[in-house]
Amino acid sequence: MKGPTAVRFPSLALLTLTLAAPLAQATPAEYGEAMFRLATERGCLACHALEAGPRRSDGLPPIAPAWVEIAKRYRDDPAASERLTRTVMGGSNAAARHWAGKVGEANMPPNASVVSEREARALVNWILVLVP
Ligand code: HEC
Structure with missing residues (x-):
């Protein structure tokens, strides 16, 4: 019988693999690539661009809004x-x-059906440091 834990475990394990583990030791370039890939996979880039074109x-x-513009706008906002x-x-x-x-x-429609809260937070934290 599959309990809630059995169902949740694979996605948690996958998250740890795709986010936490590689990123803990990632170089800035690897981090950027991983987040760009996640944003692409989650469909964010269908509407957003990295930089204003x-x-x-x-x-x-x-x-x-381009994500660099978002980063500039909220750069001094600790609650962002x-x-x-x-x-x-x-x-x-x-x-x-x-x-x-x-x-x-x-x-922007809700994205909760395509991103977990943890992924959304990771994407936002990446966007917020995209200021050149
Ligand atoms: C269907 C188009 C669309 C998709 C898909 C989309 N966004 Fe957005 N996003 C928007 C629009 C439009 C706004 C501007 C909203 C406004 O004016 O308040 C926005 C705003 C934002 C903001 C700034 C919000 C603010 O209050 O200033 C962030 C951060 C953001 N999006 C991140 C994401 C991320 C991460 C994803 C993918 C998980 C995503 N977006 C997917 C259309 C989209």
Whole structure:
């Protein structure tokens, strides 16, 4: 019989393998590569870019803020990591858009079905130190 532990164990083990173990001894380049891969696999890069690029060929603003811009905006905000982790999990607040006027009008949908909270926190902490 499969109890909750039996079900949860493989994903925990996988997380430890994919996040904690390699990253504990990772060089900055390896860390960056691992996080970029995770962001790609979780679909973040369908909307976000690492750096602000030229305007899209259709002339519309970008779908989502570039992560370097996010890092610049929250660089001096010690509460950003916790708050942005919740935003990534639950999606952006349609009534209080933080990037209104700078990006398109669609909200960030909740990502909780594709990232664990631990992955979301790891991604946010990586994004927040992307300031050049
Ligand atoms: C469907 C498009 C889409 C996807 C997929 C998406 N985002 Fe977003 N994201 C947005 C938009 C749009 C905003 C701007 C929200 C706003 O104006 O408040 C945003 C904002 C953010 C912010 C800044 C929030 C703030 O309050 O300033 C972070 C951090 C972020 N996204 C991280 C992620 C991560 C990590 C993933 C992948 C797990 C992800 N996003 C996936 C569209 C997306």
